[in-house]
Amino acid sequence: MNSFVKSIVDSYEEQLKSIRHHLHEHPELSFEEYQTAAYIRESLSKMGVAIADGFSGTSTVGVLKGSEPGPCIAFRADIDALPVEEDNDLPYKSKIPGVMHACGHDIHTATLLTFAQILSSRKELVKGTVKFIFQAAEEKLPGGAKTLCEEGVMKDVDYVFGLHCSSGFPLGTVAVTPGAYSAAIGIYEVTVHGKGGHGSSPNTALNPVPVACMVGNSLNQLMAEKKSPTESGVLTVSYINGGQYPNIIPGEVTLGGNIRTLDNTLIQKLFDCVGSVSRGICEGFGLTCDVSTTVGYPAAINVPEYIEVVRTVARDLDYTVYERPDALGGEDFAYYLLEKPGAFFQIGMADPERPITSTPHHNCHFQLDERGFRIGLEMELGLYLRMTGQM
Numbered sequence: 053m054n055s056f057v058k059s060i061v062d063s064y065e066e067q068l069k070s071i072r073h074h075l076h077e078h079p080e081l082s083f084e085e086y087q088t089a090a091y092i093r094e095s096l097s098k099m100g101v102a103i104a105d106g107f108s109g110t111s112t113v114g115v116l117k118g119s120e121p122g123p124c125i126a127f128r129a130d131i132d133a134l135p136v137e138e139d140n141d142l143p144y145k146s147k148i149p150g151v152m153h154a155c156g157h158d159i160h161t162a163t164l165l166t167f168a169q170i171l172s173s174r175k176e177l178v179k180g181t182v183k184f185i186f187q188a189a190e191e192k193l194p195g196g197a198k199t200l201c202e203e204g205v206m207k208d209v210d211y212v213f214g215l216h217c218s219s220g221f222p223l224g225t226v227a228v229t230p231g232a233y234s235a236a237i238g239i240y241e242v243t244v245h246g247k248g249g250h251g252s253s254p255n256t257a258l259n260p261v262p263v264a265c266m267v268g269n270s271l272n273q274l275m276a277e278k279k280s281p282t283e284s285g286v287l288t289v290s291y292i293n294g295g296q297y298p299n300i301i302p303g304e305v306t307l308g309g310n311i312r313t314l315d316n317t318l319i320q321k322l323f324d325c326v327g328s329v330s331r332g333i334c335e336g337f338g339l340t341c342d343v344s345t346t347v348g349y350p351a352a353i354n355v356p357e358y359i360e361v362v363r364t365v366a367r368d369l370d371y372t373v374y375e376r377p378d379a380l381g382g383e384d385f386a387y388y389l390l391e392k393p394g395a396f397f398q399i400g401m402a403d404p405e406r407p408i409t410s411t412p413h414h415n416c417h418f419q420l421d422e423r424g425f426r427i428g429l430e431m432e433l434g435l436y437l438r439m440t441g442q443m
Contacts, residue, residue: 053368053443057434060174064166065426071095072162072425073144079133079151079158082192085110088131088161092186095165099172101184107203111196114184116171122180122440123210126392127432128197128385129164130157130190139416154418156217156401161186163215163428170433179440183209187384193348195384201391211358212394213435214385215428219410221400223424226366226431227376230356232314233396234383235285237348238323241308242267242330244294245340248303257301263337264292264305267330271309274325278318284378285313287322312380316350352386358395365434368443371427374400399428 089110096114104113138152188196244264249257268289275287294305323345334341401424402410437443
């Protein structure tokens with residue numbers, strides 16, 4: 053596999069970089085990726101890759117069918133940028149004020165477009181069907197993956213794969229997580245309703261401030277009580293708002309925060325507890341409250357069998373496999389994995405000799421080592437060949 057894959061990618065490396073530079077110069081925010089979508093669709097059409105109907109918004113699904121039978125394998129790239137003003141001195145710096153590809157989605161999109169170009173020009177490699185999913189709005193709830201899944205993008209898919217470039221791992225590494233790649237994210241808000249009054253006469257009011265503080269302190273204890281000590285998770289009380297003046301007791305106080313766990317069933321259990329604890333405390337002091345909860349993204353649960361395929365392909369290509377520790381970030385690739393088996397993994401693109409390539413994602417100085425771009429392309433091609441029995 054090694055020499056075959058690398059020889060093919062050699063011919064496309066400069067094209068890959070060129071596409072990425074174009075996308076980096078023209079970033080667009082979540083759900084607003086109109087020019088990006090037009091560029092993707094025009095590129096796919098020129099390759100002879102069919103564009104599937106029935107998908108709304110700025111997401112695009114390319115479909116390539118081979119002449120021989122085989123599975124339907126989907127590969128996903130996210131296409132949106134972030135509301136960040138770029139502060140890099142680069143020839144391909146963002147031309148859009150206040151918008152930047154500060155997470156690497158331009159690299160994901162360029163990689164998948166180049167992969168589509170490879171397979172469309174070498175149809176003998178296509179066994180069955182390949183779906184190229186260019187997904188809008190990974191960065192903003194409810195996420196583009198949710199809509200695509202509701203519209204049936206995974207209906208005929210057998211396996212699904214995705215990758216993310218990373219400034220957290222060195223060049224030449226592929227980072228894998230056998231279980232939960234990312235956390236289930238829950239957002240909650242509690243509005244405590246009391247009765248306003250004068251600070252000199254608290255007995256004539258129902259002060260929601262101390263009650264809201266009690267609610268917040270109690271919620272902070274939930275995770276320790278409700279999850280297993282061996283499980284990862286966090287409940288954060290992130291804000292409390294209400295009242296402005298020392299002599300005025302406000303009529304209501306709002307507090308809220310987020311919950312993150314690696315267990316998709318635990319999130320609802322914790323939501324229920326947020327409601328019961330908040331209402332119980334408020335009732336005890338003669339107050340009421342409203343509780344709202346929202347599930348952001350589910351946990352992205354990798355299938356160990358296909359993470360092992362990722363490991364095998366990475367080693368065959370002479371890359372170091374790094375076992376990535378659990379992390380509580382969010383990733384809407386989770387929706388695809390809820391429907392079909394597959395894996396999501398990371399490509400290390402930090403150069404130890406250039407510290408700026410280790411700058412965290414979502415940062416105005418975000419950069420990666422361009423030598424790492426081809427690794428993602430090699431991995432996609434290698435995975436496809438492995439999954440179709442050609443290597």
